[in-house]
Amino acid sequence: MSTTTAVRTTNRHLTGFxxxxxxxxxxxxxxxxxxxxWPIYxxxxxxxxxxxxxxxxxxxIGAASSFRLLGHLSDRFGRRRIILPALATGIASAAVLAAWPQLPGLLIGRILTGVAVGLMASTATVYLTDLYREVRPDAGSGFPALVATVSNLGGLAIGPLVAGALAQWAPAPVRTSYVIFGGLMVVLxxxxxxSPETVDTALADQDRPVRFAVRAGQRGAFWSAATVGFFAFAVMGLFSSLGAIIVRGQLGITSYFVAGLASFVCFAASAVTQLxxxxAANPTVxxxxxxxxxxGLALTALSLYRPALWLVLVxxxxxxxxxxxLxxxxxxxAVVAAEPASRAGVLATYFVIAYVGxxxxxxxxxxxxxxxxxxPSMIGFAAVLSIGAVIAASQSVKKKTT
Incomplete structure (x- = not known):
């Protein structure tokens, strides 16, 4: 391969990244x-x-089903061949949500969203790693893993902020954000x-990867890590589903933009702390x-007794x-525990458990x-999640050291 061809190939992989x-x-x-x-609905x-x-x-449910049934397929059929249907499904979801704002359309659109997320999340994580290794074959996997995590959680943070701003100041509040996101996904x-494919599909078809395969002695470490993911995502689910309603009901704030702030801060803090x-070493993290x-959960419960926007956001x-x-x-x-040829399948299983959480x-x-x-319900909820997370984290440390 000539130097010019090698540079073009590298640039193509970096652009695709x-x-x-x-x-x-x-x-x-x-x-x-x-x-x-949600308050509008x-x-x-x-x-x-x-x-x-x-x-x-x-x-x-759509995401967990997609992770479980389809999340491993990129190990065999290729990363790009799974990312493209993920975006196409997201576009279909945006169309349904924009055209049918009543409850049946909302439910159908959200199921499609979940399927799209399930296809995207585990596949994109390993696709980014593959693309980056083509550019920097001697580099570790830290940078693409960081970009994948920030893309995941940063995206989850940006969604409520953008939709809240559009709902507050743009026309057709329950349609505009879906139209804009749908258009962006068409372009993407x-x-x-x-972008280049990184999986040799002919080789993968001859030697089909096992859907879920972890390295010897790492099964316990994987399941402990998945349990940690379950409790971590439980908090994100709380702020995504009920955060805006709590802000509106407990604080009496009617601004749609402010209603999305609690969820934005939750996900943005997730991305910022990781950056x-x-x-830092993984045990320190x-x-x-x-x-x-x-x-954070204790303060969330306290904010219901001392209602103040600043306390909710902190x-x-x-x-x-x-x-x-976490x-x-x-x-x-989970990535370290996985067999290299089964990374997408192992991550898919991890995300199934996290999304159930x-x-x-x-x-x-x-x-x-x-x-x-x-x-009192919030106090109990905070206590259960906190105790569960601490136990899961301690088990994860033990499994990695044994």
Whole structure:
């Protein structure tokens, strides 16, 4: 290969790296875009917090199903061949949500969103690693893993902020954000189409990778990491499904933009803390996350007794930052535990468990507050998640040291 050809190949992989990262971020932002819009749906369709949680949870069900059934396929069929259908499904979801703003359309659109997220998340993470290794074959995997995590959580943070701003100041609040995100995904689909494939599909077809394969002695470490991911995502699910409703109901703030701030701060703190500690050792990241997580949840419960926007946002930041560090530590552990040829399948299993954590505790919480007062329910919720996260993190440390 000539020097000119090698440079062109390198540039193509580097460009593809950033195309995929942007597509990842955009689709994840689209996934949380409805967060500040839940109060609007409540008014127009006359349903309560439990229905909102179900509307949020069907996305989680779609994502978990997609992770479980399809998340491993890029190990065999190629990364790009899975990313493109993910974007196409996201575009279809945006079209349904924009054209059919009533509850049935909301549920169908959110299921499609979940399928798109499931296809994207595990595939994009390993695709970024593959593309970067073509550019820097001697480099470690730290940078693409960081970009993948920031794209994931940064996208989840940007979605409520953008949708809240559009709902507050643009026309057609429940349609505009979906149209804009759908248009962006159309452009990104075309850009990713030009990105190089990194999987030798002929070789993969001859030697089909096992869907879930971890290295010898690493199975316990993987399952402990997945449990950490479950509790980390539970906090993100709470702020995504009920954050705007709590801000509106407890603080009496009617601004859609402000309603999305709690969720934005939660996810943004997740991304920022990971950037700030990107050079820290994984045990250090896990330890700091394990401390921040329960403190943030305790302040979240306190904010219901002392309603103030600043306290809600500080609580969301600490809880989200702690959850982000737990998530980052767990992802690193899962990647290290996986057999190289089964990374997408192992990450898919990890994300199934994490996304179940995003949906199941929020549904349980919304059921509890139908029969008990919100404030003591939040104290119990915070205690259960904090204790669970601490136990899971301690088990993760033990498994990695044995």
């Amino acid at each position: 950033w195309f995929v990262a942007t597509a990842f971020l955009t689709l994840m932002a689209f996934g949380t875009a409805p967060t500040p819009l 409540q008014v127009t369709d006359h349903f309560g917090a439990f229905t909102v949680t179900i509307a949020f949870a069907v996305m989680v 689909l075309l850009l990713v189409l030009s 700030a500690l990107r050079r 896990l330890l700091i996350g394990t401390v921040m997580f329960p403190v 609580a969301a930041g600490l809880a989200g930052g702690g959850a982000g560090l 998530f980052k530590s767990a992802v690193v552990t 995003m949906g199941l505790p929020s549904i349980a919480f919304s059921l509890v507050i139908r029969h008990f007062a919100l404030r």
